[in-house]
Amino acid sequence: MTRHFLRDDDLTAEEQALVLQRALELKAAPYSRTPLAGPRVVSVVFDKPTLRTQVSFAGAITGLGGYPMVVDGNLAQIGTRESIADVARILGPQSAAIVWRTHGQERIEEMAAYAGVPVVNALTDEFHPCQILADLLTVLEHKGSLAGLTFAYVGDGANNMAHSYLLGCALAGLHVRLGTPTSHQPDRAILARAKEIAAQQGGSVVVTSDPAEAVAGADVVVTDTWVSMGMEDQKGDRQGAASPFVPFAVTESLMAQAAGDAIFLHCLPAYRGHEVEAAVIDGPQSVVWEEAENRLHAQKALLSFLLEDA
Numbered sequence: 001m002t003r004h005f006l007r008d009d010d011l012t013a014e015e016q017a018l019v020l021q022r023a024l025e026l027k028a029a030p031y032s033r034t035p036l037a038g039p040r041v042v043s044v045v046f047d048k049p050t051l052r053t054q055v056s057f058a059g060a061i062t063g064l065g066g067y068p069m070v071v072d073g074n075l076a077q078i079g080t081r082e083s084i085a086d087v088a089r090i091l092g093p094q095s096a097a098i099v100w101r102t103h104g105q106e107r108i109e110e111m112a113a114y115a116g117v118p119v120v121n122a123l124t125d126e127f128h129p130c131q132i133l134a135d136l137l138t139v140l141e142h143k144g145s146l147a148g149l150t151f152a153y154v155g156d157g158a159n160n161m162a163h164s165y166l167l168g169c170a171l172a173g174l175h176v177r178l179g180t181p182t183s184h185q186p187d188r189a190i191l192a193r194a195k196e197i198a199a200q201q202g203g204s205v206v207v208t209s210d211p212a213e214a215v216a217g218a219d220v221v222v223t224d225t226w227v228s229m230g231m232e233d234q235k236g237d238r239q240g241a242a243s244p245f246v247p248f249a250v251t252e253s254l255m256a257q258a259a260g261d262a263i264f265l266h267c268l269p270a271y272r273g274h275e276v277e278a279a280v281i282d283g284p285q286s287v288v289w290e291e292a293e294n295r296l297h298a299q300k301a302l303l304s305f306l307l308e309d310a
């Protein structure tokens with residue numbers, strides 16, 4: 001059966017650990033695996049803006065011996081000019097895998113149903129699972145292990161990053177704390193699934209509307225933009241002085257309530273003065289540039305896993 005990576009829990013805890021271990025190996029020996037030698041094409045399709053994802057998938061695919069065929073979704077108009085199923089039947093036979101950044105999760109599920117090759121979620125409205133692999137890799141490098149650490153995400157609790165942190169960090173056995181306004185709670189089914197995974201893996205999941213409670217003593221503090229792609233028309237409400245997110249901004253004083261050796265992560269792009277103060281993201285606890293580079297290594301390991309092991 002063809003394996004896909006459409007959401008974080010498409011990997012088991014054991015498989016996630018294997019991918020992270022392989023990412024460390026590939027980071028140390030970048031050309032040690034070439035499952036795409038030929039080179040075989042991987043289609044990388046973007047229906048939304050990108051920078052890190054495009055460059056890191058291009059590097060990952062090239063590093064594995066393949067060729068990244070980047071497709072502009074605005075030109076392809078998937079789902080309007082032709083159906084998702086038809087696009088899947090075009091791309092699938094010509095690609096070793098399909099990587100897609102798109103809108104609703106149901107779109108990537110339909111692609112996976114018809115592609116016949118692994119489909120990888122490069123961000124949807126609901127999830128961003130590749131980013132979580134890179135983040136876990138970064139935490140692993142800094143802390144030496146994952147299970148048992150406290151991971152605090154503060155900000156928009158209803159967005160793709162929040163959902164993927166819930167699932168992906170629960171799989172890794174972390175204690176996940178989500179600090180978000182009561183108006184922006186995570187999807188109930190995803191939260192319930194994260195709690196179920198956490199119970200199996202020895203971690204925990206707490207959602208709170210108190211930012212100080214979320215970050216108290218945390219080993220990792222994370223945030224994300226308050227204005228995700230596609231929400232630009234809500235920018236005033238989400239970034240303005242009356243935004244419900246204002247108390248959740250990662251200021252120096254909020255960061256000081258985490259563990260003394262806590263690290264700060266942000267998937268980027270970052271909006272200094274909104275979700276994070278410049279003094280934090282540009283300060284000594286920030287590891288965001290390593291985190292961005294780790295997209296490359298984590299995605300390389302993921303593709304290697306899907307093509308060689310799954």
Ligand code: NVA
Pocket residue numbers: 123128159160161224225227228229267268269
């Ligand atoms: N929540 C953000 C993540 C960007 C990587 C967005 O969807 O725009």
